[in-house]
Amino acid sequence: MPQLEALIFDLDGVITNTAHFHFIAWRKIANDLGFDLSEADNEKIKGLSRMDSLIRVLEIGGMSFEEAKLVELATAKNEHYQTFIREMTPEDILPGMADFLEQGKAAGLKLAVGSSSKNAPIILEQLELDTFFDTVVDGNGVTHSKPDPEVFVKAAAQIGVNPTAAIVFEDAMSGVEAAKAGGFCCVGVGDPAHLHKANHVIPNTVGLSLDALKEQLNFQ
Numbered sequence: 001m002p003q004l005e006a007l008i009f010d011l012d013g014v015i016t017n018t019a020h021f022h023f024i025a026w027r028k029i030a031n032d033l034g035f036d037l038s039e040a041d042n043e044k045i046k047g048l049s050r051m052d053s054l055i056r057v058l059e060i061g062g063m064s065f066e067e068a069k070l071v072e073l074a075t076a077k078n079e080h081y082q083t084f085i086r087e088m089t090p091e092d093i094l095p096g097m098a099d100f101l102e103q104g105k106a107a108g109l110k111l112a113v114g115s116s117s118k119n120a121p122i123i124l125e126q127l128e129l130d131t132f133f134d135t136v137v138d139g140n141g142v143t144h145s146k147p148d149p150e151v152f153v154k155a156a157a158q159i160g161v162n163p164t165a166a167i168v169f170e171d172a173m174s175g176v177e178a179a180k181a182g183g184f185c186c187v188g189v190g191d192p193a194h195l196h197k198a199n200h201v202i203p204n205t206v207g208l209s210l211d212a213l214k215e216q217l218n219f220q
């Protein structure tokens with residue numbers, strides 16, 4: 001049985017529900033261009049980088065634009081999205097997550113964030129978690145975004161832990177694929193229909209127990 005040494009958390013949709021703000025902001029871009037986005041469409045773009053998300057959104061609307069217009073649309077989406085995240089407080093940490101983070105810390109585990117978001121530093125500051133983690137790797141520090149494993153591999157390297165000794169928590173299909181491609185054990189947070197590639201899926205973060213998870217996933 002391997003020894004558990006680290007927990008690596010996706011940010012949007014796992015520590016806090018910014019996933020919903022992303023959806024509202026992308027939907028506004030789509031609506032302004034004359035089409036709509038459904039929750040099902042949103043599942044396919046969750047976890048992707050800003051530009052990869054925009055390209056998927058435009059595909060849904062059957063549209064494509066040149067680079068300058070893409071940058072303009074991505075900037076407009078981000079400005080709208082930032083109006084929501086600037087209002088966030090520690091109350092926006094998902095239920096059960098603050099307690100679970102403390103369980104991890106009390107057990108002496110390394111704790112890291114692996115997020116595609118370039119807004120991760122602002123969000124962590126709003127949640128008053130900016131100094132909590134041993135390392136944060138976000139969209140500002142990677143070349144390849146999820147489903148590429150780079151973000152998680154880099155986080156594990158920065159805390160000096162082998163992927164086989166860590167659990168990654170993810171709410172997005174692309175993020176589960178990234179974790180698995182990096183050789184991590186992955187807990188999906190959300191609907192098993194989207195997250196079936198994870199080692200284990202939990203519906204939400206309520207009542208998360210480190211001891212129960214270790215037993216479920218065969219960690220010491």
Ligand code: B16
Nearest residue numbers: 011012047048050115116117118119
């Ligand atoms: P930004 P995560 C991801 O964060 C979101 O899930 C994804 O929907 C978003 O497009 C991406 O960050 C980029 O975000 O526009 O803020 O750079 O889930 O990997 O923490």
Ligand code: MG
Nearest residue numbers: 010012013171
């Ligand atoms: Mg996420």
